[in-house]
Amino acid sequence: MDITRWLKALEDTRLADGIRHSLYAFPLLESLHVMALSVVFGTIIIVDLRLLGLASTRRPVTRVTAELLRWTWSAFAAAAVTGALMFLTNARVYANNTSFRVKMLLLALAGLNMIIFHRTALRTIARWDRDSATPGASKSAAALSMVLWVGIIVAGRVIGFTTTGAEAKAAPPSIENFDDFLSGAADGAAPTQTGATARAAHDDAANLTIKVLMDTLVDPSGDFLFESVEDIADERGITHKAPQTAEDWAAVRHHLQVLMDAPALLDVPGRRAAEPTDRSRNPASESQPEEIQRLLDGQHADFVLRAERLRQAAAVGMDAANARDLKALFAAISLIDKACESCHLHYWYPNDERAHQAAKEEGGILE
Ligand code: HEC
Known part of the structure; x- marks a missing residue:
């Protein structure tokens, strides 16, 4: 072994x-x-x-x-x-x-x-x-x-x-000259070493796949919100979980902001679904990267629309959070959930009959 x-x-x-x-x-x-x-x-x-x-x-x-x-x-x-x-x-x-x-x-x-x-x-x-x-x-x-x-x-x-700290990653490259760093990043001026590093980082961002953005940005913030406002049923009856302190509310606003900003990153033209090596874990229901890619390439406008639904739902949540209106926040988070599901049903697991059936029963999810 x-x-x-x-x-x-x-x-x-x-x-x-x-x-x-x-x-x-x-x-x-x-x-x-x-x-x-x-x-x-x-x-x-x-x-x-x-x-x-x-x-x-x-x-x-x-x-x-x-x-x-x-x-x-x-x-x-x-x-x-x-x-x-x-x-x-x-x-x-x-x-x-x-x-x-x-x-x-x-x-x-x-x-x-x-x-x-x-x-x-x-x-x-x-x-x-x-x-x-x-x-x-x-x-x-x-x-x-x-x-x-x-x-x-x-x-x-x-x-x-x-x-101690053996698993810590190597330190990021240091920026010795801030002017070089900025000009290199902004307009591709003389490729000084720091400018080149910055441009490499920029290219790297353009190479981030939808899958990576989901895993690192959208999903963690989605999960945080889904878990921060919910009804928990257990032996003590039903308890309502909700943000309490000023920090709780600030965290809710932070994650709503991430979901408001993420669509602009998802929409970048040429953004790929996933690396070819990212094979689907449940191939029976979830598409492989190349299948998702075919759909994305054929209908970018539809993808932008579905991403926009997520942005809007998060914006509604932000208004609710600013007003500390729990009921409105609850409704907005359920809208966010539907926006995730709507995009996934169409691009990620279009062949999953059970998911489509569940979406119909739940209602309000635009397929
Ligand atoms: C505009 C479309 C769109 C929206 C909105 C969207 N997703 Fe996704 N998501 C995708 C696509 C496409 C994939 C499949 C990427 C792949 O694996 O190739 C995906 C995959 C995922 C994955 C699996 C990643 C992996 O490692 O395989 C998770 C988790 C996820 N999304 C969470 C969310 C959550 C949570 C939300 C809402 C807060 C959300 N997504 C909203 C398009 C979207």
């Missing part, structure tokens, strides 16, 4: 999502992880120092280990659990992080070192349990253990510096 998909599936678990979205979960896990690791490291170092003949030399080795190893293992379990939970939140980034890989490798080596020590030097413990100077093999195992654990701590610390 594809490991990246598997890691992504870990990131998508509800547990991972919960930790990512909680203000306290990750810092709490990290603190517990560090505390657990200090106990693991601290107790292991005491045993290592005893084996090296540098500390607790008047006590038998078995007594030192008997008293400490319970703590080592309990703390190790806690460190493993907290570590795994942190890993979930950003699995792909951690799995590809060099420090993380080094830390896991060193952990495995520390485990191997321990197993070898148990099978060799420790077998003869009865003979040197009380000696302050232990045999060479156990001294080397102890020294190696210390080195590996110091490495684990250092690598673990570096993970924190090399993964």
Whole structure:
């Protein structure tokens, strides 16, 4: 199975999502992880120092280990659990992080070192349990253990510096000379580097497809509005959800404005439906990009009209929002919904009989 998909599936678990979205979960896990690791490291170092003949030399080795190893293992379990939970939140980034890989490798080596020590030097413990100077093999195992654990701590610390914001995109190109930037963008003056960058950005905007505009602009604002004014029926009866505070109303106005502005972007002549590679997810009902494109090319004026319906519905909503008239806003949002559906029925899923039937039953949707 594809490991990246598997890691992504870990990131998508509800547990991972919960930790990512909680203000306290990750810092709490990290603190517990560090505390657990200090106990693991601290107790292991005491045993290592005893084996090296540098500390607790008047006590038998078995007594030192008997008293400490319970703590080592309990703390190790806690460190493993907290570590795994942190890993979930950003699995792909951690799995590809060099420090993380080094830390896991060193952990495995520390485990191997321990197993070898148990099978060799420790077998003869009865003979040197009380000696302050232990045999060479156990001294080397102890020294190696210390080195590996110091490495684990250092690598673990570096993970924190090399993964934060690892998924953030590269910074946008900086604009060094504002005049060049403006003239380059406005009239294609001498192609300075910043002017060229600006023009590239401009071309990019002209290349945005309807699908991208839907996904990034129209749909998020539509969803916001559909969810901001609604009747919710649940066990407590019917509650009316509506904007309350000045900020709520400002957000409603913002999203109405987006829907008022979007038609002008949708209408740009030559605007393509989607990239050829954007295959339909439900080909039985939704058309493929080239089918949508054929319709668009043949009837640009009709498309502009349907986009204009969206703009008008949003403008009616804006008047309602300015007057803080909830009833009028509710009606306008239902008009917006119908404008979306009207355009989709015609261009996006013209062959979806069920959608056409539902539109007829609902009424008021111009097909
Ligand atoms: C003027 C026509 C028009 C209007 C108005 C319109 N859409 Fe669309 N929409 C389209 C077309 C065409 C597609 C199909 C694009 C494609 O996938 O090729 C589409 C696709 C979509 C998609 C699917 C995008 C994807 O990733 O496949 C969503 C979601 C969507 N629209 C939401 C909305 C919402 C919400 C509204 C109203 C607020 C709305 N649209 C209004 C024309 C319109």
